[in-house]
Amino acid sequence: MFSYFYYITRSLFRKAKIRDRIPLNMKLQVLSENLQETEKIASFFVKYIIDCPARGRKKGLVISLEGDLGAGKTEFVKGIGKALQVKENIFSPTYLLMKSFPLQNSCFQFLWHLDCYRLEKEEEAKVLDLEELFSDPANLIFVEWGDKIKNLLPSSCWTIHFLIKKENTRLIIFEIP
Ligand SMILES: Nc1ncnc2c1ncn2[C@@H]1O[C@H](COP(=O)(O)OP(=O)(O)OP(=O)(O)O)[C@@H](O)[C@H]1O
Numbered sequence: 209m210f211s212y213f214y215y216i217t218r219s220l221f222r223k224a225k226i227r228d229r230i231p232l233n234m235k236l237q238v239l240s241e242n243l244q245e246t247e248k249i250a251s252f253f254v255k256y257i258i259d260c261p262a263r264g265r266k267k268g269l270v271i272s273l274e275g276d277l278g279a280g281k282t283e284f285v286k287g288i289g290k291a292l293q294v295k296e297n298i299f300s301p302t303y304l305l306m307k308s309f310p311l312q313n314s315c316f317q318f319l320w321h322l323d324c325y326r327l328e329k330e331e332e333a334k335v336l337d338l339e340e341l342f343s344d345p346a347n348l349i350f351v352e353w354g355d356k357i358k359n360l361l362p363s364s365c366w367t368i369h370f371l372i373k374k375e376n377t378r379l380i381i382f383e384i385p
């Protein structure tokens with residue numbers, strides 16, 4: 209059962225990788241039964257985007273993370289950081305708003321973690337110079353509460369929804385345009 213879960217998740221992201229090169233609408237759902245599974249899902253997810261050749265990518269990859277408080281957005285980014293061997297501790301940059309982590313051995317040079325929870329209006333995000341951040345192909349950017357700055361996100365933005373099903377169960381829905 210456990211390995212079947214990994215098999216399915218991994219093959220879903222293999223498709224995602226193909227999808228990254230040949231744009232098609234894709235929506236996939238994975239059920240996480242605990243924190244460790246969310247971490248594993250994050251690692252499969254990032255493995256298949258990180259190996260993608262930078263060739264063809266003219267902008268940063270922006271991924272909006274959406275879902276209620278405590279749904280698992282930050283834990284997912286922690287899993288991404290772990291998979292990318294980020295040494296620094298990743299925590300929710302709620303007060304910091306954004307933080308970057310240098311990456312080794314990947315087509316991206318920086319992992320960015322943004323948290324828009326505190327923003328009351330989209331305009332407040334203008335000081336962050338997001339356009340420049342999003343336009344640089346060296347950047348892999350995860351935006352918690354990205355729905356709060358919907359109009360500032362690029363149309364190519366990927367979205368991951370986190371739904372709380374039970375105490376430790378989360379439905380994670382990936383939307384890849
Ligand atoms: N399957 C699961 N996946 C992820 N987190 C889980 C899971 N089961 C339980 N949890 C718990 O849910 C919480 C998720 O917290 P997290 O900070 O990631 O949420 P968040 O979506 O970032 O919330 P916020 O909007 O406040 O930033 C953690 O305390 C974690 O231990």
Ligand SMILES: [Mg+2]
Nearest residue numbers: 281282300352
């Ligand atoms: Mg968070």
